Amino acid sequence: MTQSTDGRAATGGPRTVPELLLGRPPMARELPSFDPYRAPAGPGQLFVDWLVDAVEAEVPDHQVVTLSTVDADGAPDARVLVLRDVDVARCGWVFATADDSPKGRQLAAHPAAAMTLYWPLLGRQVRIRGEVEQARSEVAAAEFLTRSPGARVAALVGRQSEVLESPAVYEAAADVARRALAQEPGTIAPGHAVYTLWAHEVEFWQGDADRRHVRLRYVRSGDGRRDSWARTMLWP
Template identity: 35%
Template sequence: MSIESSIKTALNTADGGTIGISPAAEDLDPIDFFGVWYDAAEEFGIFMPEAVALATTTLDGAPSARMVLLKSVDERGFVFFTNYGSRKASELEKNPQAALCFHWAELERQVRVTGAVERISPEESYAYFSSRGRGSRIGAWASKQSEPLPDRATLEDRVREAQQRFAEDDVPLPPFWGGYRIRPGTIEFWQGKADRLHDRLVFTRSGDAWTTERLYP
């Protein structure tokens, strides 16, 4: 069976119309499965399907969460970009573990990811940074993300300074800015179903392979 047809089988409805997660999904690679759900969210027209909650913790276990944008995903993991001096980065540098939670409400779908986090290479960060508009690149230089800001004028001054500094030149990648990759240890797919009898399927990494398990809703 081709990967496309196994994915179709995995998504097929077996219960009179409510789309569930069929047993065939258990044989899929979870990154491929994520790609199918992500594409479905895009095709459905969900606003910013790439928006995802990112949870980190301090070393003594206090959690914090905020939204980030997923910029790429492949078998190595899920990548987002940020300021390496931000609160999230400082927590990730001390405790390089994170959780992601996507919610595509109109499709009644949630995907949860947990895993170890690492910085991506400066080359990879540069490749993405240089694809951003000039305004965003200047903004990255101007923002000391998560530090106290005395007033809006201070930020605007810093934007002007960065504009002058790079007036002639291309805006280079700030040394304090780049991507993180979450290497998934678990990926859980949740599909809403009638009477709160939702489907939950968890993939857990086991060496180079994945094991699967169903959970009560």
């Protein structure tokens, strides 16, 4: 759909931007219930339970998360990523990226992050905060080799988030990467990195069409990575 200069939709009727945004409220559908008193002792298991529900409900892109970091000036930054694994017992959320990307540099300087997911069909949000640890290079290499050829080429091209001079420059770099990969299939992108967000707090938020949202927060009780979590409910 295109917008005219006065902010009205060019097709589909005279709708303003606020009408487009607010005309259909979020979560106006039947949503699952969530009983926090029956929640598991740790957030890792509850996350997996909700992940199973999301997959079974066919939530699109159920594995896509928003990762928030802070830059050198303390300013927030965020982008979406694919969640690659969860350490259920120790409550770590695993993602992969280039360590020389802006987020990689931000994490090197300030290894803390927030991760947020929203599964719209279920009206469920999960918020995770904690410290980020970069995995050893062997772990990153093994993860890299699980990737499709296209994903490996993209990673080998590198320079994520740098200014692109022109599409032709990218194509030339991708050709070089493709040839390198064909000659040496075991090639690992030098900046490829795997990180784990070790949660110190995780909130599970079950939306309700009548605003009686149910919120359960887990807080790690010690400094270490013990599986000891305090659970509290939060006002909606």
